[in-house]
Amino acid sequence: MGTQVRTAIITGASQGIGLACAKRLHRDGCRVFGFDINKPSSQGLEVSEFTEFTEFLIVDVSDSSACKDAMSKVGQVDILVNSAGIVGPNMPFWEVSDQDWSRTLDINLTGTFNMMRAVVAQMRERKWGRIINIASIAGKEGNPNLAAYSASKAAVIGLTKSVGKELATDGVLVNSIAPAVISTPMNEKTAPQVLEYMISRIPMSRVGQPEEVAALVSWLASDECSFSTGACYDISGGRATY
Numbered sequence: 001m002g003t004q005v006r007t008a009i010i011t012g013a014s015q016g017i018g019l020a021c022a023k024r025l026h027r028d029g030c031r032v033f034g035f036d037i038n039k040p041s042s043q044g045l046e047v048s049e050f051t052e053f054t055e056f057l058i059v060d061v062s063d064s065s066a067c068k069d070a071m072s073k074v075g076q077v078d079i080l081v082n083s084a085g086i087v088g089p090n091m092p093f094w095e096v097s098d099q100d101w102s103r104t105l106d107i108n109l110t111g112t113f114n115m116m117r118a119v120v121a122q123m124r125e126r127k128w129g130r131i132i133n134i135a136s137i138a139g140k141e142g143n144p145n146l147a148a149y150s151a152s153k154a155a156v157i158g159l160t161k162s163v164g165k166e167l168a169t170d171g172v173l174v175n176s177i178a179p180a181v182i183s184t185p186m187n188e189k190t191a192p193q194v195l196e197y198m199i200s201r202i203p204m205s206r207v208g209q210p211e212e213v214a215a216l217v218s219w220l221a222s223d224e225c226s227f228s229t230g231a232c233y234d235i236s237g238g239r240a241t242y
């Protein structure tokens with residue numbers, strides 16, 4: 001691919017980790033398409049002010065046809081970062097409703113699957129692609145009272161391992177990331193005692209910053225990442241040592 005400008009799609013790009021990834025990949029020289037169910041407004045800016053985006057599209061990743069339709073507006077895509085996600089229900093698992101369980105799995109897991117399936121054909125055809133799925137430490141360890149979220153993220157790690165192996169000789173590298181608590185709007189909705197528990201498990205005794213996650217994504221999206229696929233990369237301040 002040489003020095004050709006690459007096109008990246010970032011889901012969940014309106015805020016938090018997705019937005020940090022959009023800014024970072026824009027800085028890396030990519031054309032960046034943001035997909036999100038909400039417009040980027042968390043910092044009081046309108047979409048047009050986000051120069052990081054080549055284009056921003058309203059897409060619900062849990063809707064497979066919406067993902068396919070949006071792809072037709074992007075054309076060639078080289079990099080996919082699946083960051084769209086929700087915390088889901090914060091409660092003992094026996095109190096979780098059918099609806100909350102399904103919605104969490106539909107967005108965090110099926111949304112990731114939908115987007116990977118929508119981009120893979122053309123990546124395989126060109127023999128180059130980078131897919132980065134934002135999973136979570138919750139998917140490795142399980143966080144109490146976050147059963148749907150933990151299950152969805154464990155499934156994203158498993159999905160990544162499986163697809164990474166399927167595409168291993170196609171030039172399309174698929175990796176996941178397992179962050180511990182990162183300072184984003186997502187945590188504003190997390191119950192304080194859950195947040196406190198999660199920080200207490202981090203040896204560095206602090207939350208991570210979205211830019212720290214974006215730096216890892218930047219490398220995973222690059223040519224320099226060349227001998228890793230199906231892996232789950234830790235970014236947890238030392239919480240996970242495996």
Ligand SMILES: NC(=O)c1ccc[n+]([C@@H]2O[C@H](COP(=O)([O-])OP(=O)(O)OC[C@H]3O[C@@H](n4cnc5c(N)ncnc54)[C@H](O)[C@@H]3O)[C@@H](O)[C@H]2O)c1
Pocket residue numbers: 011012013014015016017018035036037038059060061062082083084085086087107111134135136137178179180181182183184185186187
């Ligand atoms: N913040 C953390 O502590 C943390 C830790 C580990 C993993 N993660 C994961 O990182 C990813 C990003 O998290 P964040 O902290 O930036 O969250 P966030 O809530 O700040 O941002 C998530 C974005 O996803 C979008 N979104 C939600 N449902 C969607 C849908 N159906 N279709 C398209 N977009 C949708 C939201 O509108 C939002 O812009 C998530 O997958 C999350 O599970 C976050």
